[in-house]
Amino acid sequence: MKRRGFTLVEILVVIGVIGILIGIAAPAIRGARARAFVAVDLSNLRGIGQSVEMYAGANRDRYPFHPRDEWMFTSPDETYPSMLIGDPWALLYAWPVTMHRVAPWDEFYASWISPFDDDREEGDRPWEVEEGSFWPSYRYSNSFIARPVVWSGVEASALDKELVFAPTKTSEVANPSGKALMFNLFQKGPSRGVLGADGAAAMRVDADARAPVVNPLRGGEEPWLYHDTAGGVLGTDF
Numbered sequence: 282m283k284r285r286g287f288t289l290v291e292i293l294v295v296i297g298v299i300g301i302l303i304g305i306a307a308p309a310i311r312g313a314r315a316r317a318f319v320a321v322d323l324s325n326l327r328g329i330g331q332s333v334e335m336y337a338g339a340n341r342d343r344y345p346f347h348p349r350d351e352w353m354f355t356s357p358d359e360t361y362p363s364m365l366i367g368d369p370w371a372l373l374y375a376w377p378v379t380m381h382r383v384a385p386w387d388e389f390y391a392s393w394i395s396p397f398d399d400d401r402e403e404g405d406r407p408w409e410v411e412e413g414s415f416w417p418s419y420r421y422s423n424s425f426i427a428r429p430v431v432w433s434g435v436e437a438s439a440l441d442k443e444l445v446f447a448p449t450k451t452s453e454v455a456n457p458s459g460k461a462l463m464f465n466l467f468q469k470g471p472s473r474g475v476l477g478a479d480g481a482a483a484m485r486v487d488a489d490a491r492a493p494v495v496n497p498l499r500g501g502e503e504p505w506l507y508h509d510t511a512g513g514v515l516g517t518d519f
Contacts, residue, residue, distance in 0.1 A: 326482035346448035393417035429513035459517035
């Protein structure tokens with residue numbers, strides 16, 4: 282009897298066909314993964330929007346706010362508050378400290394980590410990825426923690442720092458669909474997830490947003506997109 286195996290030519294042909302199939306399938310797989318990440322990102326933002334809505338319902342229709350120089354709980358395990366932040370603008374990343382009652386961290390925090398945040402790994406307690414690190418991937422617009430006059434073009438000397446920092450009422454937002462409330466710090470390509478004050482989330486291109494204006498209370502720093510909106514909550518980003 283004669284044994285007949287594959288010839289070298291046949292093996293090379295098979296390898297070539299497999300390579301072609303992989304080349305065809307790979308972009309589709311990458312595209313599906315990217316679409317899945319976008320879907321998760323937007324779902325996270327909508328969930329945050331619902332938490333903010335619950336917060337407002339429990340706080341006289343006001344957006345998240347934490348008075349400066351007041352102690353914060355930085356973990357759901359704490360019996361007493363353990364952190365003090367003197368910078369009022371720090372709420373842009375420290376907003377979870379306002380959510381303990383309406384959105385318990387054990388249940389919600391995983392959805393506050395973006396799928397585009399490559400520095401994070403899945404875990405039961407995502408706020409402890411690094412010791413002392415509990416900041417989420419999504420940023421809260423500074424426009425909601427200070428009065429609109431801050432972004433009206435006045436000089437810092439004309440602003441009373443004891444009065445300008447105050448919670449924003451939901452009724453004060455002039456254009457909820459056009460004012461960014463939360464946005465993803467991370468982005469893939471030209472777009473990032475943005476949550477409007479109306480609770481709708483969408484992928485937005487930064488270049489399409491209106492240019493921010495100078496915040497005189499930050500010492501002449503470059504204005505920040507989505508934070509330093511002209512007119513604050515009376516203005517619009519899109």
